[in-house]
Amino acid sequence: MKKIIIYLLSFIIICFIIPALLTKQNISSGADINETDKESKHIEENIKEYNYNKYGTIKLLHQDTGNVEEVKLDEYLCNVVSGEMPADFDIEALKAQAVVARTYTIYKVQNKKHENADICDNSSCCQAWISKEDRLNKWDEGKRQSNWEKIQKAVYETSGKIITYDNKPINAFFHSNSGGTTELPVNVWGGGTDLPYLQVVETSGEDGYTQYSSEVEFTNEELLEKLRGTYQDITIDFNNNEDIKILEYTNSRKSKNSEIWKS
Ligand SMILES: [Zn+2]
Structure with missing residues (x-):
């Protein structure tokens, strides 16, 4: 009788429970793929709709020297985010800051204030900016690499994302x-x-x-x-x-x- 119960249990496990678990795994990984697809599609739509590619580089005015430097947008945003928010803040807060900073930058590109540049490095005029060298020197040596990588993660994982209203970038004050x-x-x-x-x-x-x-x-x-x-x-x-x-x-x-x- 015991044997019959063991066989019966084994049969149930092999025929129903294992396939059910496998199916569940497939379903959840399928959902993950769909989420990722949706995410990258959303970024693509953002890029297409706002012609994001044309903002690949921006002209940054350094107020103290008067020099205008052409920089890659997301590289520039690492210098902005690290100048605006402490790196030990939660990664999601840093990502939100990156999206707001990107939105503000594109708003500034479209609504130019400076004659030969898109934006300047003065926080009381446009947006805070700190050079990577200065930023790293202000952090403890042991935290420099991990802090900078965290800032880069916040910027590059939100790449292409901006906040819009009426299909235009909002004036993103913070x-x-x-x-x-x-x-x-x-x-x-x-x-x-x-x-x-x-x-x-x-x-x-x-x-x-x-x-x-x-x-x-x-x-x-x-x-x-x-x-x-x-x-x-x-x-x-x-x-x-x-x-x-x-x-x-x-x-x-x-x-x-x-x-x-x-x-
Ligand atoms: Zn300015």
Whole structure:
């Protein structure tokens, strides 16, 4: 009787369980192939749709020397990403930074600001850039190679990927901390900068990091002097509470709950 049960079990294992496992493996590796296919097709579509190949090289202006250097886009992006984000951040964060930096670069190529160059290396004008030599020297010797390889992985694994709106690269601003809520560009820079893809959104989890909030102290005279830079005839009675008060908040205030905004 025992033997019959063993034979029966063996029969079930050979006829059903092993083929089922093999089929499952095939199905999952088939799915992987499909995912990879989809991925590379997506990149190809990106390249085709945005004529990405024409951005193979870009002209980079070095602000301190005035030299214009022609560099391969993804090589340039390694210098940008390593200048914008610490290499010990998660690889997915570095990849997101690479996509944003690539998008910003192509936006700049299409909306030129400099006469003989596509973009410059000054972060307050265009986008941060650091030479590979300077970058490596700032890292501990033991981490130089692995850090640089991680940056390259983030850039090359996202190659061809940009963020678009209405089939055009978006103006991809980025920040290290937005203080819990983003703000409409029009409220920051004024003018007609209405970008429908940049809206007020809450960004939770930022309160434990630097730049979440800041405080500045001025004397009455310093404040007056600053205000007179824009409003020449302004006078303030500092003994009158009504002379300085908050009249209105932007929409980002509505999603704020922090104490600092209540005062
Ligand atoms: Zn610039």
